Amino acid sequence: MTNEKLRFIDLFAGIGGFRLAFESVGYDCVYSCEIDDNCRKVYFNNFQEIPEQDIRKIAIxxxxxxxVLTAGFPCQPFSISGKRARFRDTRGTLFFPICEIVELKQDTSNQSIFSIFLTSSRE
Known part of the structure; x- marks a missing residue:
């Protein structure tokens, strides 16, 4: 792996579980987003940063x-423990901004980054 830190964004960040894991192996969080006010308070206590609030209002x-993009997006619309309303549930449509971010922000100049991520995640 190169000496350069991999950067990630933390969407639907909750209290920062993905961030804690990724930073523990040397990745650098460059952006976070979480709509729940209580989670945002805990996230601030954990990382001294307040995440942006609503993914639908992000200027991509x-x-x-x-x-790397991490996203703990709501699973209730798709889960068998939920009502399985899928995209009829507004929480289910929150998957689309993730797709839009990936489509608009993906780095095509470095196609090997995915293999670097897989290799480092196995260590």
Missing amino acids: HDLPDFE
């Missing part, structure tokens, strides 16, 4: 560059 082109 203003996001910092990143190599």
Whole structure:
């Protein structure tokens, strides 16, 4: 792996579980987003940063560059423990901004980054 830290964004960040895991192996969080006010307070206590609030209001082109996207998006619309309303549940439609971010921000100049991520995640 290169000496350069991989950058990630933390969407639907909750209290920061993905961030804690990724930072523990040397990745750098460059952006976070979480709508729940209680989670945002805990996230601030954990990382001294307040996440942006609503993924639907993100100016995607203003996001910092990143190599990895984490997203703990709501699973209730798709889960058998939920009502399985899928995209009829507004929480289910929150998956689409993730797709849009990936489509607009993916870095095509470095196609090997995915294999680097897989290799480092096995260590």
